[in-house]
Amino acid sequence: MKIYWRHIPQANNSYAALSAACEVHGYNLEAAEGPCPDVTCYSINSIDERLYRDEIAGADCITVVGGPHASACYREVARYADYVVVGEGEYTLPALLFAIEEGRDPPPGVATAAGYTPARHTVLLDGHPPFSAVKGFIEITRGCPFSCGYCQTPRLFGRCMRHRSVDEISRYAARFRDIRFVTPNALAYGSDGVHIRLDRVERLLRSLDGRVYFGTFPGEVRPECISQQALDLIVETCANTRLHFGAQSGSDRVLRLLHRGHTVEDVVRAVDLCRDNGLVPVVDFIFGLPFESDDDQRATLDLVRMVTRAGRAHIHYFMPLPGTPLKQSRPRPLLPETEKILGKLALDGRITGSWMDHEIRFFRRTPHL
Template sequence: MKVNWRHIPPANNSYAALYAACELAGYRLDPVSEPSGDITCYSLTSISERTYRDEIADADCITIVGGPHASACYSDVAAYADYVIVGEGEYTLPRLISALERGDEIPPGVATKSGYTPADHTVLLDAYPPFTTVFGYTEISRGCPFGCGYCQTPRLFGRCMRHRSIDEIAAATARFRDVRLVTPNAFAYGSDGIHPRFDRVERLLSRLKNRIYFGTFPGEVRPEFVTDRSLELVVQYCANTRLHFGAQSGSDRILRQIRRGHTVDDVLSAVDCCREHALAPTVDFILGLPGEDEEDEIATVDLIQSVTRSGQAHVHYFMPLPGTPLAAAEPHPLLPETQKILGRLALAGKITGSWMEHEIRFFRQSSHV
């Protein structure tokens, strides 16, 4: 059976992980620029879905669709795709391909026009390599205990953190000079995601013999995890001179409302701590969050300007994502003065991102460092 993978650049890391999982099961996912073969697989976000929906509906082969959008909107996607993988795919995708090849019953974790049976498993990261011959970043942790209202991560992967073992991480990264690690919160490695275990973080970093980039894209951190101890580990073991973490808002009221789990003071403390350890902070912000008023927006812009005196801000306009508590919420329109300030900061090279077009965020995120 000929199984292909539709090449979509921002889904490259998903391709690497699923290629490895399918390879273990005896299947090869060949990259293609259009649907072909017996089966073509897709991984879609809520932005890319707009581009590939008609292509999938018109495909002359079996189509299997996964990814964050498909997982959150599986009934909608099943209206034009043959099979929809809901949630994690390492176990379900090879199992589905095998069922199609043998003519067996469709496994749990797959939606069709006829309905959906929830998955009967949770992926153990050590059971699958992060990549094999198709290279990707090394995922070290999955899941997040925080319930940020805008975020799909805990809805896709659960609120219990799972970690890849140090032995498996070391084996996966051994062939590379530079190592970048995928995780919802790099400083949460080895912990429950709420109470840091910096002893385990140090055990991981001391084991790797590469140029390590830790706490920066694609494995940022949370501001309350930025401490003297965590930054001492970065300075001692890592190559990055920046630390990337999320603030999202400069208003404590909005942070509480979106269930972010930290305060503005935590952000300010993290920025100061970075300065003290000669690390430049790169801080994420979301503008236009539902429920914002002018005072909240001004507070966020003030915090952005404060951050950019010693670092950089990464700014985006709120996009409601399916499957999240804020999926039905409308973005708050930005003040004209906010747009002027952001424009000046962008021209000065102080901020990156997009506060106007979500497509810019989607197609550039894979190159952000």
Template structure:
């Protein structure tokens, strides 16, 4: 059976990691006969489900990624198999079983339907990142994944639910081996400044070991703590910023603030305060680094007063010359907020956000 990965604009990072693990695969933009593999987030689920349901190909459909992993039974209404969580070990084993005509029940880490019932085959242990590539050197490129998992339990976020609440880090040797294929080095991590640590207390000596090794490679531009990674505000210390100054090319830093309301931050279990955000922003400016700060509107029970607190902090950051990305909450499967209805944005806040967006002072998907 031929193996085809369905390429979509939002799943290139997943494909980059998985393509080297399955020989003889193809990348396609529509269903083909054989084994069809999809990876997709919640925002794409309706279009993906519609495509699979309307397909007339002779295919076995496998789904993985954020939405299928978090909403297994819904996904199995459209797909034959779901790979739950990390796919580096599970997906190749499932593909081999299907190609050999073997019983997939022996493959841990998947779910499927049998006689109308959903069968779960059991969890796998977390993967050792050093054993697996973080991109396909011969095909799709993606930023270098340096860490996985998160110790925080933010109620809106899938990361600790999919990858565990213990941070795992790729070794410096492994990162360096992949860095040889890039000129510009960008990274994925739930918190770049947490590299080498437990994710609660930074270990900047380990961050420096990584950055100094990469900096010693000729012709490399290092962009650390920028999109698609971010940095938690309480990790933004002068010690960490000194490392950016010393080793990195970026003069921006991506910060996850999420709300300017301490009540909302506490309720979502974010683990930092609005003051932590303000201090982080001030420290960035002291180092002539522009903070790029993310906020989310629509948390459950969020009042206009909470939204005004967030708006006040947004205006303060923007007024100082920082950049802001504002988003409207998307309830994600497997999170405590999975079934909530996002709070509406008040008219007065919406009006000001709209003007800021038109003036080029705001980016994001807040306009709901």
């Protein structure tokens, strides 16, 4: 049985991880630019889903679809795909391929038009290689204890953080000259995500040989985790000259409604610490949140301007994602003054991203998981 992976640039890291997981079971996932017999696998999100829906529906082969959108909207996707892998795929996808080959019913964790039985397992990162023949970033942590209203991560991977061991990370990192990680919060490595364990972060960083980029996309940090001790460690052991973290709003009221778990003061303190330690802060913001007032939006704009005096900002326009608490919400329009100031900051090279077109914002980013 021939198995193909539909090449979608934004899903390259998923390809690396799932190709490695399938390889252990004797299945080779060959990259393809379209559906191919016998089986073609897809990983889609809520922005690119519309680009591939008709292709999947009309494919002259067995189609297997996973990814953030498929996991959140598995009933919808099962109407045009043969099989939908819901949630983590390292165990489920090889089990499904075996079932297809043997002519059996799909395993738990796979939805079809006939129904869905939830998976009864949790993936342990050390039980599956981060990549094999197809290289990808090394995922060191999965899950997030926070419950930000716009974010799919805790809904896909749970709120309990799971970590890959230092020995396993070091073994795979040895294959790179430049070492980068996938994690929802790099400084939370080895911890529960709330009570930071810098001793474990230090053990990881000191175990690595090569140029280590830690706390940069796709493995950012959270602002309240940034301390002088953490920055001393990063400056001493890592190659990056930037630190990437999310502020999302300049309003404490909005941050509380989002359940972000930090304050505006945490962001200001993190920016100042980065500047004092020679690191450029790169800070994410979301405009157009559904419960954002005019004053809240102006406060976020003020914080963006403050950040860009010392570093860079990456701007998003709110998009309600399926499976999140804000999935039914509508984005709030931007104030004319917001559009004007963001446009000027962009022309000056002080901000990146898109606050008008989700696809521009998304397709300039690094692959999703």
